[in-house]
Amino acid sequence: MSRHFPAIIVGGPPHSGKSVLTYGLSQALRQRQVEHYVLRACPDGEGDWNMEAQPQTVRLLRDKGPFTGAFVTRVCRDLERRHLPLIVDVGGRPTPDQEQLFGYCTHAILISAVPDELDHWRGMMERQGPVIVAELLSTLTETDAIFSNTPLLRARIAGLERFHEAHGPVIDALVDHVQTIFSFGQDELREMHLRAAPTELTVEIDRLGRTLALLDADGKWRPAALRPLLEYLPSHEPLAIYGRGPGWLYATLAAHTAPAPFWQFDARMGWVKPVTLHRRGADQLTRPIGWRVVSDGARAPVIDAVLHAAYLDYLEMDGAAVPDIDVSHGLVISGRLPHWVLTGLVRAYADAPWIATYQPQFETAAVIVVSRGFTRRVGDLEPVILPSEADLRQYSQSA
DSSP: OGGGSOEEEEEOSTTSSHHHHHHHHHHHHHHTTOOOEEEEESSSOOOTHHHHSOHHHHHHHOOOOOOOHHHHHHHHHHHHTOSSOEEEEEOSSOOTTGGGGGGGOSEEEEEESSGGGHHHHHHHHHHHOOEEEEEEEEESSSOOEEEEOSSSEEEEEEOOOTTSOOOSHHHHHHHHHHHHHHOSOHHHHHHHHHHTOSSSOEEEHHHHHHHTTOSOTTSOOOGGGHHHHHHHSOSSSOEEEESOOOHHHHHHHHHHHTTSOEEEEETTTEEEOOOOOEEEOGGGOOTTEEEEEEOOSSSOOEEEEEESSSSOOHHHHTTOEEEOOOOTTOEEEESOOOHHHHHHHHHHTTTSSEEEEEOGGGSSEEEEEEEOSSSSOTTOEEEOOOOOHHHHHHHHHHO
8 A cells, every 4th residue: 555655855954944844844745735744854853842842841851862764764663564554754954774764755855054065865766766856945044035946946945943833825835836746536535434434333533423413623733622532432442543634632532432442544554452561569560651650649640751862663662561660640631642552551540540641732731631530531631740950850860
């Protein structure tokens, strides 16, 4: 199935605005309901949260990892077996060995603040094969300008600053180009994935959210929508979830259906279940995730995941150990985790009276995703205390 789908690299030297451009491009495509997935093919721990959270929170959570051979191998594997059109955000200084990533892609968008630095990236695309569809010069002082639109978009794009939305004539023209590449039959793509769903009941969460009027004005899920969503869906029944949504939404549905099978669509692997995780003592915990547990014995513990590997492997995580801690007061889960790990954690700690998951966009609060009492309700926000930068540095050195 993989190479049936296009994959577009967003590449260029460091500090050229790649991640901001990628985020803005993806948001615009979502507004047009163009199916795609952003694959962060650089081990820097960035995602949509990096553009949506407050700057001080991003500083705490952003954690650049090493660009290892194992990381490159895993990205190449996921590019090879992709299940959706991809936008691929790559690092700014790829080595010759890392160039192999580009050979798995079909197209490229190049961006640089310095025109001469585009020559190096043109050479890599020529060696590896992706067709360049746009060359952009980024600027913080000038205005947008389109120099040519065919056969590729050549333009100057302004204002690609972190925490500022990318918009203007250049981003609009770029979205038009990408939509043309990705528009090989969105309905056909969706039907293909839904036909492969492993359960009788499959829910397209974005469509259901619109149908039930649960999305906000920007078309995004908010925690307050969780309770009416759960009232609509059957509990303890097998369920497959298709579509884009925040981790806390997936965690809620994984708990709502337990112990019945729960499936979720992953753009890298297709349909997958939550990984099975086993609670074990501290001496039995192993990588690729380190676990930092903060608890004073009187309040709900916070379990914080620290990734030792820049790219988590599903098979490596399935059956892994997690801390066996007292959750009688509840549990807060924190960390940059794939949905299939987060949903596995929620099921592993099923005896907790309530579980909340932290997402940086909510700053100092976590979303209640499980509640078996009356003091807290699903969709409520639970206050949390973030660790300081010194705490994070100390833990990163000792874990």
